[in-house]
Amino acid sequence: xxxxxxxxxxxxxxxxxxxxxxxxxxxxxxxxxxxxxxxxxxxxxxxxxxxxxxxxxxxxxxxxxxxxxxxxxxxxxxxxxxxxxxxxxxxxxxxxxxxxxxxxxxx
Amino acid sequence: xxxxxxxxxxxxxxxxxxxxxxxxxxxxxxxxxxxxxxxxxxxxxxxxxxxxxxxxxxxxxxxxxxxxxxxxxxxxxxxxxxxxxxxxxxxxxxxxxxxxxxxxxxxxxxxxxxxxxx
Numbered sequence: 001x002x003x004x005x006x007x008x009x010x011x012x013x014x015x016x017x018x019x020x021x022x023x024x025x026x027x028x029x030x031x032x033x034x035x036x037x038x039x040x041x042x043x044x045x046x047x048x049x050x051x052x053x054x055x056x057x058x059x060x061x062x063x064x065x066x067x068x069x070x071x072x073x074x075x076x077x078x079x080x081x082x083x084x085x086x087x088x089x090x091x092x093x094x095x096x097x098x099x100x101x102x103x104x105x106x107x
Numbered sequence: 108x109x110x111x112x113x114x115x116x117x118x119x120x121x122x123x124x125x126x127x128x129x130x131x132x133x134x135x136x137x138x139x140x141x142x143x144x145x146x147x148x149x150x151x152x153x154x155x156x157x158x159x160x161x162x163x164x165x166x167x168x169x170x171x172x173x174x175x176x177x178x179x180x181x182x183x184x185x186x187x188x189x190x191x192x193x194x195x196x197x198x199x200x201x202x203x204x205x206x207x208x209x210x211x212x213x214x215x216x217x218x219x220x221x222x223x224x225x
Contacts, residue, residue, distance in 0.1 A: 087152055
């Protein structure tokens with residue numbers, strides 16, 4: 001099973017700041033990685049797929065990068081609605097697995 | 108309106124069974140693989156099971172193999188998850204999700220809560 005490790009667990013930032021979230025895979029997953037955003041009481045929402053492609057309707061401030069084992073989600077300038085929990089997910093191997101999440105909270 | 112609506116959750120005793128349903132609408136159900144993903148209270152996401160668009164292929168996370176069965180009724184545009192021999196660790200919100208680009212999840216239901224009591 002591929003283990004995804006997200007860091008940091010919590011990121012405390014102010015609106016307008018840049019957020020950098022990390023996801024590290026236990027083995028190479030090429031670029032088969034997605035990022036999801038989840039707000040309290042809501043289902044997750046797909047943001048990025050195949051490491052760097054934005055899903056339909058996702059704003060350009062969400063930027064995915066990386067390949068192999070190291071991936072990054074950057075939110076270039078945080079807006080109020082971006083404070084949430086973010087998960088990465090790999091589709092390289094079965095079972096499909098998620099990282100443990102990074103909570104982006106208001107400082 | 109493109110949506111997935113789960114039902115069937117509730118409180119059940121350890122060792123008993125429960126069947127979840129997910130009604131799909133607004134898209135061609137038979138054209139998509141479908142999944143169940145769960146989330147224990149206050150925890151992260153765990154993929155549970157997948158079924159191919161025509162129902163011929165299925166896969167499960169090891170933790171539920173032999174206990175859970177995923178199925179679909181294309182005529183009713185409904186996805187199911189039959190859960191047997193339930194354990195406390197199966198307590199979670201269960202989400203129905205649609206496959207996007209083998210195998211991400213681009214459409215999610217609101218989830219249904221399953222609580223297994225001992």
